[in-house]
Amino acid sequence: MSIQKNNMAETKIETTILAPEVQQAKHKAEAYLRDPEKTKKLLTAVVKKAKERQNNKGPLVEVWERLKALSRLVNAFVRKEYKEVPWQSLVLSSMALLYFVTPSDLFPDFIPMAGYVDDATIIAFVVNTIKADLDKFLAWETEKSTP
Numbered sequence: 001m002s003i004q005k006n007n008m009a010e011t012k013i014e015t016t017i018l019a020p021e022v023q024q025a026k027h028k029a030e031a032y033l034r035d036p037e038k039t040k041k042l043l044t045a046v047v048k049k050a051k052e053r054q055n056n057k058g059p060l061v062e063v064w065e066r067l068k069a070l071s072r073l074v075n076a077f078v079r080k081e082y083k084e085v086p087w088q089s090l091v092l093s094s095m096a097l098l099y100f101v102t103p104s105d106l107f108p109d110f111i112p113m114a115g116y117v118d119d120a121t122i123i124a125f126v127v128n129t130i131k132a133d134l135d136k137f138l139a140w141e142t143e144k145s146t147p
Contacts, residue, residue, distance in 0.1 A: 025095050026091060028098060029092075029095040029098055030091055032094050033074070033078065033090055033091065036078050036079075039094075042094070042097055042098065043071055043075055043097070046067065046071050046097050046100060046101055047071065049100065049101055050064055050068065050071075050100075063119075063123050066124070066127045067096075067097075067100060069127075069134060069137075069138060070093045070096055070097060070123070070127070073090070073093055073137045074090060074093050074094055076137070076141075077090055084140070085133050085136075085137060089130040089133040089134075092126045095122075095126070096122050096125075096126040099119065099122050100122070100123065
């Protein structure tokens, strides 16, 4: 019972602290995670945009590698290959992916460098927040690919 009470308390705190825009983004990310077809379209859009940006080599190359890791994590979960990840980590990952593909984010992508910086900041924040879960996934991925 105490676990259920803690989850209820966390949900209440989360609801009161999060801005309406963040709550909306969270609900959208959860909807994507529950719909494999939507998630597939999202991941396709992420790959396409990442490839376009990857041509612009520079200080953000490491961020694109992290973005790819988030994409693979979400993809493996949706395909039911990898289930050892907390729901919140998946939601945050999906939120970052959705933000990345949204053309009208904080700094539109057509603004030189600024359009990349906000995406990189969100991606870095999510990666740092779910670092332990992402590291476990990357280890699982490496182990899976080793004969």
